[in-house]
Amino acid sequence: MAKVPVQFTLNGEEKAEFVDSGATLLKVVRDKLGDTSPKSGCNQGTCGACSVLVDGELRLSCLTLAETCEGAHIVTTGGLAKDGVLHPLQRAFMDEFAAQCGFCTPGMIMAAKALLDRTPDPSRDEVVEALSGNICRCTGYEPIIRAVLTAARANSQNAA
Numbered sequence: 632m633a634k635v636p637v638q639f640t641l642n643g644e645e646k647a648e649f650v651d652s653g654a655t656l657l658k659v660v661r662d663k664l665g666d667t668s669p670k671s672g673c674n675q676g677t678c679g680a681c682s683v684l685v686d687g688e689l690r691l692s693c694l695t696l697a698e699t700c701e702g703a704h705i706v707t708t709g710g711l712a713k714d715g716v717l718h719p720l721q722r723a724f725m726d727e728f729a730a731q732c733g734f735c736t737p738g739m740i741m742a743a744k745a746l747l748d749r750t751p752d753p754s755r756d757e758v759v760e761a762l763s764g765n766i767c768r769c770t771g772y773e774p775i776i777r778a779v780l781t782a783a784r785a786n787s788q789n790a791a
């Protein structure tokens with residue numbers, strides 16, 4: 632298979648790789664770059680487990696070709712904690728018991744981050760809408776919604 636060069640940042644670190652032409656961003660991030668935080672669920676764009684931010688936009692990494700990410704800034708849940716301190720969303724997911732098996736959690740957190748980055752004080756309906764592309768088989772969704780609202784409150788208190 633033909634290899635193509637691609638450069639981007641992953642959680643702030645410069646990456647320069649030769650990737651298989653047609654390889655998904657999910658496969659490159661997990662298998663080549665060793666960041667297993669985006670999960671491989673359905674691999675066809677229906678579960679949201681692979682969600683990442685590409686230049687601040689929420690993207691399904693299983694449907695994104697790595698070679699289209701030239702020059703992009705990619706963020707995964709693996710890059711959210713700073714100096715050993717959890718991101719407010721990660722903290723809120725813990726505090727609100729918003730994960731059971733945890734498989735959906737990285738995608739949920741990235742979808743929630745995309746929401747809070749553009750809408751810091753969302754309504755419950757906005758949270759539900761923002762998470763509508765992410766499937767959870769375990770929690771019944773209520774703790775997840777609570778966690779996102781809790782993180783939004785924590786963010787606004789920190790900003791005050």
Ligand code: FES
Nearest residue numbers: 672673674679693
């Ligand atoms: S693994 Fe990408 S949407 Fe399910």
Ligand code: FES
Nearest residue numbers: 731735767768769
């Ligand atoms: S916590 Fe298990 S799929 Fe969501």
